[in-house]
Amino acid sequence: MKYKLSEIGKVVGGGTPSTKQPEYYTDSEIPWITPKDLSGYDKMFISKGNRDITKSGLENSSAKLLPAKSILVSSRAPIGYVAIAKNKIATNQGFKSIIPNESLVIPEYLYFVMKTSKQNLEQIASGSTFKEISTKVMSNFEVDIPSMNEQKRILRYLLPITRKIEKNDNLAA
Numbered sequence: 312m313k314y315k316l317s318e319i320g321k322v323v324g325g326g327t328p329s330t331k332q333p334e335y336y337t338d339s340e341i342p343w344i345t346p347k348d349l350s351g352y353d354k355m356f357i358s359k360g361n362r363d364i365t366k367s368g369l370e371n372s373s374a375k376l377l378p379a380k381s382i383l384v385s386s387r388a389p390i391g392y393v394a395i396a397k398n399k400i401a402t403n404q405g406f407k408s409i410i411p412n413e414s415l416v417i418p419e420y421l422y423f424v425m426k427t428s429k430q431n432l433e434q435i436a437s438g439s440t441f442k443e444i445s446t447k448v449m450s451n452f453e454v455d456i457p458s459m460n461e462q463k464r465i466l467r468y469l470l471p472i473t474r475k476i477e478k479n480d481n482l483a484a
Contacts, residue, residue, distance in 0.1 A: 312457070317450035319421070320411040323381075324446050325402030326373030328364050335368030341376065342398065343368075346385040346405040349392035354477050355422060357383070358397040374401040380418040382409040384425050387443035390436055391429030395422050407449040420462040423469060424454050 316322055325344075328335035340363045348360035369376060377383075377400050385392035386407040395418055402408055409425075411418050435452065436442035444452075456462070 312455070313453050314415070314456050315450060316409055316452050316454060319415045319454075319456060320382075320409040322446055322450045323375055323377060323408050323410060324373065324386075325375065325404050325406040325408065327403045328368035328372040328374065332368070332371070335365055335371065337363050337365050339363055340365050341369055342400045343374065343403065344383060344394075344400060344406070345403045346388055346392055349383070349385060349394055352392070352394060353480065355395055355419070355473055356397040357394040357400070364401060369401055373404065376401055377408055378410060380411065380413070382411060382418060382421050382425055384408060384432075384449070386432075386445075386449060387436075387438075388441055390433050390442060390444060391425075393422060393425045393429075395419065407444055407446055409449075415459075416456050417459070417462045417466060419466055419470060420456070421454075423465075424456070428452075428454065 342359040343362055343364045344360040377396055379396050379398050381396040383394045383396060383402055383406055385405055387405050411421050432444060435448055436444045
């Protein structure tokens with residue numbers, strides 16, 4: 312069945328604390344993800360990026376603390392990087408993340424849907440200097456979401472393959 316993302320979850324933008332305030336940044340407080348953190352990142356879950364922000368940095372910016380299992384989708388520079396938050400996490404303004412309604416969609420299933428939506432997302436982006444997807448456009452983006460039983464059935468095939476690929480990648484690294 313077709314759903315707008317806003318019908319199966321809450322779409323949330325990110326933010327960046329002022330870089331002129333060094334007290335907003337730290338090595339180990341609130342994980343903060345930028346699209347650069349997902350460049351070349353091919354695992355399903357992410358727990359930490361290159362930098363963390365402080366509670367003060369979170370409170371004094373438009374960044375929001377997202378719950379674990381949020382689907383992080385880069386919405387500019389570039390569009391379409393996807394990962395699932397392994398823990399509470401914040402993102403910069405280069406993301407439109409989805410907090411899934413787990414009674415309608417399994418986070419891992421939505422991850423795969425968004426991973427395969429990269430081209431469609433790029434097509435709906437707008438902007439003259441660089442392409443970007445707004446919160447409104449992302450909220451109205453339509454995806455096909457089958458019944459919970461069908462999602463579970465599909466994930467029974469996809470998850471073991473994904474885990475095997477990640478395990479092999481770890482061995483090769």
